[in-house]
Amino acid sequence: MTQDVSQTSAVEAFMRVRSEVAKAVVGQDSAVTTLLIALLCRGHVLLEGVPGVAKTLLVRSLAASLEVDTKRVQFTPDLMPSDITGSLMYSTKSEEFSFKKGPVFTNLLLADEINRTPPKTQAALLEAMEERQVSVDGVAHQLPTPFMVIATQNPIEHAGTYQLPEAQLDRFLLKVTLPLPERDVELEVLSRHAQGFDPRNLAGAGIGAVASIADLDTAREQVARVQVSSEVLAYIIDIVRATRQSPSLLMGASPRGATALLATSRAWAWLSGRTFVTPDDVKALAYSTLGHRIALRSEAELEGVTVNNVLATVLNSVPVPR
Numbered sequence: 001m002t003q004d005v006s007q008t009s010a011v012e013a014f015m016r017v018r019s020e021v022a023k024a025v026v027g028q029d030s031a032v033t034t035l036l037i038a039l040l041c042r043g044h045v046l047l048e049g050v051p052g053v054a055k056t057l058l059v060r061s062l063a064a065s066l067e068v069d070t071k072r073v074q075f076t077p078d079l080m081p082s083d084i085t086g087s088l089m090y091s092t093k094s095e096e097f098s099f100k101k102g103p104v105f106t107n108l109l110l111a112d113e114i115n116r117t118p119p120k121t122q123a124a125l126l127e128a129m130e131e132r133q134v135s136v137d138g139v140a141h142q143l144p145t146p147f148m149v150i151a152t153q154n155p156i157e158h159a160g161t162y163q164l165p166e167a168q169l170d171r172f173l174l175k176v177t178l179p180l181p182e183r184d185v186e187l188e189v190l191s192r193h194a195q196g197f198d199p200r201n202l203a204g205a206g207i208g209a210v211a212s213i214a215d216l217d218t219a220r221e222q223v224a225r226v227q228v229s230s231e232v233l234a235y236i237i238d239i240v241r242a243t244r245q246s247p248s249l250l251m252g253a254s255p256r257g258a259t260a261l262l263a264t265s266r267a268w269a270w271l272s273g274r275t276f277v278t279p280d281d282v283k284a285l286a287y288s289t290l291g292h293r294i295a296l297r298s299e300a301e302l303e304g305v306t307v308n309n310v311l312a313t314v315l316n317s318v319p320v321p322r
Helices: 005-022 029-040 055-064 124-131 166-170 183-194 213-224 230-244 255-271 279-293 298-302 307-317
Strands: 045-048 070-074 086-091 096-101 108-112 133-136 139-142 148-153 174-177 249-251
Touching (some): 005 055, 029 045, 029 055, 055 148, 096 139, 124 133, 174 279, 230 255, 230 279, 230 307, 255 279
Parallel strands (some): 045 148, 045 174, 070 108
Antiparallel strands (some): 086 096
16 A cells, blocks of 8 residues: 555655754654654653763754644652642632642653652653643643653663652653764764754754644544554564563563554554554564563573563564564
């Protein structure tokens, strides 16, 4: 099957977003694709990387290229749940309590260094990420549409940080690790700075909104129509079930992991210009979709086994449908 005109137009809008982000961020094409897939799937993303690999700049550039409202929260040890969700405020004039919305009421929320805040505050995001609402004093307040959380964390520094619990990790559709750049990429970054690039002034870099919420809605409707054969559905299930049987894992992927892999594979197929999902689409998204949903046994970690090692073994062992 080939793309129709409307699908081509929608894909082109997302390609424009990719080009806009590239004006500020160099060498992180995989991370940009991950963010676009999450947008298409109404999901959230966890970005992991050492300081200085452009995690925050990547999110700010994506927000600037879309016609969406965005807010940033710097997560700290003293951050309270109400600092994110909002709280009831008493008005002496009206002698009544009213709800003052927190920064979570936006289209794109950047949760910077999310693992620096205690679990109680991290948990304040659970309802927002899953239900797209915030409940205060028994009243549910709906979040804007679209709504997306992009969180960042440093994988190396552990002082003053709190490990994200499994329930929190499971709310993220995708997790991507931003690597240190290759020499030529790092040289390009330095050259841009030498020519006057200011990461705090994205407008000065020529980054502007090139896709609207209407474009996003159209794209999401088309992604939902991407066809998935029964053989590919079975392939996804076999991969997920194989993680539960791995001797290296304490916890395999849940049924939610299977539905997530289905969604991300569809979005990747759509971005690739197809109206159907192939086993290669599933393989391409398995690492970023399932990697944070499984847990290694301590003895496997001591032996140097990684999550990616386990997933590679699983993907090699599960028969690929023709």
